Amino acid sequence: MLIIPVKEGENIDRALKRFKRKFDRTKTKRSLQQRKQYDKPSVVKRAQRIKAAYVQKLRTQEELG
Structure with missing residues (x-):
């Protein structure tokens, strides 16, 4: 369960943005x-x-280039 503490006078949109970011990271x-x-x-x-x-191809191109 994610808990996002909302500070006094904090905009709800900002708190939602923090929640979404934390949710994506989990x-x-x-x-x-x-x-x-x-x-x-x-x-x-x-x-x-x-x-x-694909990753291997990118790495070999990086080594050669």
């Missing part, structure tokens, strides 16, 4: 979205391999 939204839809293990592994290849 990665709760991402985990809820992942639970909402089932992905086959083979699909998850394939996505991981594609991402790893």
